[in-house]
Amino acid sequence: MSEIKKAVSKFETVRRYYNLPSIPAFTGEAIRHDFGRNVGIVGGEFWSEYYELLKNSDGLAADGVYFFGINCEKDLRAYRLIENNRALSEPGLEAPGFERLIYIGTSNTDSFVYNTSNQKWESRDRIGTDTVYESHDSLAELLNFEADKLVASLED
Template identity: 40%
Template sequence: MTDIEAVVIMINRLADQLDYQKNPAYQGPLPYYDFGRKIAIDQPHFWREYGAFVRLTDGFEIDGTRIHGIENHGVLEYNRLKENNDWLTLVPELYNDSMDGLIVIGADGTDTFVYDTASQRFEARDRIAIDTAYSSYGTLAELLAELVKQLMDVNQ
């Protein structure tokens, strides 16, 4: 199992190396939000994993890879978990039943990063064919470690 604290240290080092913004830790209460899209309100695994992450750094965007935080931070004004999921639920043109049961936590140019509430796994899925999961992880730290590895490989 990968440690979330170690992964956040790697994220912050990479942000420094590539001159990207580092977000502060989120200090407020976790929202335990109703995401809609056939997602039960009670998601303890998601909030335990995601909560541990935002308590260390409230999301990030590095070289086109974005993981949503809870609050707005500078250039990441539209990087909020709640708002990004609301758009998928409440804007009719954006609603896609393939997103039912998925909490969107971020994206890059080709993939959407989600928490699948049915399997309780964090996944990288094709941005267009969202039904296709390229990789699946038991913890958010494992997904983030893979994203950091990919970013490091591309930016060497």
């Protein structure tokens, strides 16, 4: 089982605990998108890792922690990758702290991003985005780190 599948499984464990349904996989083709904010069209590492997540679950959501999907529906519509990144570039809503970052998720305290400058998957302060809490070499590491915190909270 891949490390991303392990993280998805942990998120699903938390969702079952709260009697929430599973999130279906994204069934579309791999995506190319211009994220703006000096990110441009990203290929390679970002999409290969993120698409692996999407093939297992079109986003992740459990106990206030969200990793964005592509076509997620119903209660998760607000947690779409393309739309959330597009909003950060809208006139009047620009987010200067997100230059060179792809916004991939959120929690009560954190923004989860892919840093195109150093190719790291990061957890940053949601308000002061310059503050990096965690930095990981792969999406799987970030997902498992967050999933392990969620699973541990069930045991408390």
